[in-house]
Amino acid sequence: xxxxxxxxxxxxxxxxxFEEQAEIVCEAADHLQTIFTDYTDIPEKYxxxxxxxxxxxxxxxxxxxxxxxxxxxxxxxxxxxxLATALDDVIDFIDSGTNMLLIYxxxxxxxxxxxxxxxxxxxxxxxxxxxxxxxxxxDPETITGCCIEINRLENQADDIxxxxxxxxxxxxxxxxxxxxxxxxxxxxxxxxxCEDVADVFASILIRHT
Amino acid sequence: xxxxxxxxxxxxxxxxxFEEQAEIVCEAADHLQTIFTDYTDIPEKYxxxxxxxxxxxxxxxxxxxxxxxxxxxxxxxxxxxxLATALDDVIDFIDSGTNMLLIYxxxxxxxxxxxxxxxxxxxxxxxxxxxxxxxxxxDPETITGCCIEINRLENQADDIxxxxxxxxxxxxxxxxxxxxxxxxxxxxxxxxxCEDVADVFASILIRHT
Amino acid sequence: xxxxxxxxxxxxxxxxxFEEQAEIVCEAADHLQTIFTDYTDIPEKYxxxxxxxxxxxxxxxxxxxxxxxxxxxxxxxxxxxxLATALDDVIDFIDSGTNMLLIYxxxxxxxxxxxxxxxxxxxxxxxxxxxxxxxxxxDPETITGCCIEINRLENQADDIxxxxxxxxxxxxxxxxxxxxxxxxxxxxxxxxxCEDVADVFASILIRHT
Numbered sequence: 191x192x193x194x195x196x197x198x199x200x201x202x203x204x205x206x207x208f209e210e211q212a213e214i215v216c217e218a219a220d221h222l223q224t225i226f227t228d229y230t231d232i233p234e235k236y237x238x239x240x241x242x243x244x245x246x247x248x249x250x251x252x253x254x255x256x257x258x259x260x261x262x263x264x265x266x267x268x269x270x271x272x273l274a275t276a277l278d279d280v281i282d283f284i285d286s287g288t289n290m291l292l293i294y295x296x297x298x299x300x301x302x303x304x305x306x307x308x309x310x311x312x313x314x315x316x317x318x319x320x321x322x323x324x325x326x327x328x329d330p331e332t333i334t335g336c337c338i339e340i341n342r343l344e345n346q347a348d349d350i351x352x353x354x355x356x357x358x359x360x361x362x363x364x365x366x367x368x369x370x371x372x373x374x375x376x377x378x379x380x381x382x383x384c385e386d387v388a389d390v391f392a393s394i395l396i397r398h399t
Numbered sequence: 400x401x402x403x404x405x406x407x408x409x410x411x412x413x414x415x416x417f418e419e420q421a422e423i424v425c426e427a428a429d430h431l432q433t434i435f436t437d438y439t440d441i442p443e444k445y446x447x448x449x450x451x452x453x454x455x456x457x458x459x460x461x462x463x464x465x466x467x468x469x470x471x472x473x474x475x476x477x478x479x480x481x482l483a484t485a486l487d488d489v490i491d492f493i494d495s496g497t498n499m500l501l502i503y504x505x506x507x508x509x510x511x512x513x514x515x516x517x518x519x520x521x522x523x524x525x526x527x528x529x530x531x532x533x534x535x536x537x538d539p540e541t542i543t544g545c546c547i548e549i550n551r552l553e554n555q556a557d558d559i560x561x562x563x564x565x566x567x568x569x570x571x572x573x574x575x576x577x578x579x580x581x582x583x584x585x586x587x588x589x590x591x592x593c594e595d596v597a598d599v600f601a602s603i604l605i606r607h608t
Numbered sequence: 609x610x611x612x613x614x615x616x617x618x619x620x621x622x623x624x625x626f627e628e629q630a631e632i633v634c635e636a637a638d639h640l641q642t643i644f645t646d647y648t649d650i651p652e653k654y655x656x657x658x659x660x661x662x663x664x665x666x667x668x669x670x671x672x673x674x675x676x677x678x679x680x681x682x683x684x685x686x687x688x689x690x691l692a693t694a695l696d697d698v699i700d701f702i703d704s705g706t707n708m709l710l711i712y713x714x715x716x717x718x719x720x721x722x723x724x725x726x727x728x729x730x731x732x733x734x735x736x737x738x739x740x741x742x743x744x745x746x747d748p749e750t751i752t753g754c755c756i757e758i759n760r761l762e763n764q765a766d767d768i769x770x771x772x773x774x775x776x777x778x779x780x781x782x783x784x785x786x787x788x789x790x791x792x793x794x795x796x797x798x799x800x801x802c803e804d805v806a807d808v809f810a811s812i813l814i815r816h817t
Contacts, residue, residue, distance in 0.1 A: 364576075364782035365573050
């Protein structure tokens, strides 16, 4: 039995909020790529990232508030809450990784950061597609495809991290190692959080299709 | 529909256990502030923290045991288990952050540690208020207020961490950086765990008010 | 009421998959001990670990797929999914800790790594026993015993970590500190993930016995 038949207008709010969250995920991932392409004015560009993070936060809180208000929800309340949290976590780790460029006064991004940004951007796109598919759930194959692709991208991020660390420890400069290791790990965790989003997608598919 | 009407005496045990857990959270947060105010005799003071951590552990296990015994629970078994775990996590991260003062042989706390301790102490108080409110759930606004305040404090801890790291990397002493970064991060995670407690509060409010 | 009465043949697949996952946990833990006993040919030995990790991944995905296919499951779908994830996480952290031996070009394991491997191996055995007990749930005491033992082992891993860090910081070599701290922490997290498995055991016992 599909979900479509019993979705009533008032419930659409959740899909709209998730779509806005996914949109912010994409904008944050885009912005990260922009930062690495034109690595100037980092404090100003970080302020823009922080704005996205605040918009993401506000959106997640609107989901929790709506859950308080809505008696019947289209998806299980727990899944709604897990999805809002997971989407928010993706944004948070893109934000905190970017913040570290500033805190650690990184003068130039390296090839590994650029690779992470590209993987995150691709995963963000899959998240947008997957979230859009939740509205009707009439094409579970597309959502399953997003989950598989996000998993593949997360594995790719693991490999980038291994490669980046192996390269980093050649430098023998401990302070530099501490800084870059922390940045790489934050971006890698951003892709783990994308995988959490995919896990909620999978769990919604299990229950509702 | 409020919860009050169907709470039967045998179920009160959960509220009592949560209140004892919240009490230990407050005692641990207090003890952390005491340690930083009078930074002497750290091994002995850490033993007292470890005692609190063991009392917290024992209390969390009593919750799980009671869940095994009790057929009908006032709140969903899952929420009871999540709340006990989240409260225990707060205590664990206060404990492990404190333990690092000892492991890393920190000779003096710095202003950032003192700020973290103050934020943790305030969040602990909100947790105590929130837990007390669960018993009757007849004042959801107070619990919502605790959630908002804990979220604010968690954001404040994020800012302290940024500031602390920025300051730390001026020292150029890598071993010192590794040690203090680890301590700061543990205290920051303690406030993340306070936010997990607030998330369970919010989810209990959704279901039961 | 026990679970046994309503387990139908088609549901046995989950127990079989969990037993295979627990088997891989044991093999990975064994392999880690072998690596430390005969610390040669690490790239080749790591390839074998990675094979185990891939087998573990495939098994976890089969659980999720079966959940998609099976209408009635013996245990709650959520617990099935949490257990598969927790077992997979144990394997992942054994794998990633081992991977770091390679990335960081560790020339010799130390006594702490050997102690971690021993604790992980013992916890893996408890996991195997606990998973085997899930099939009929007619001996809850045994599973409870596994949970207690896994908790004890996790505490032991905490103590090994404290001792290992205290020892490590005597070296004053920051790059070495960064590398070994990371490896120790990964093995300690592997035991945290064993505790997550035990938490799912406990939660299954709560609902089904």
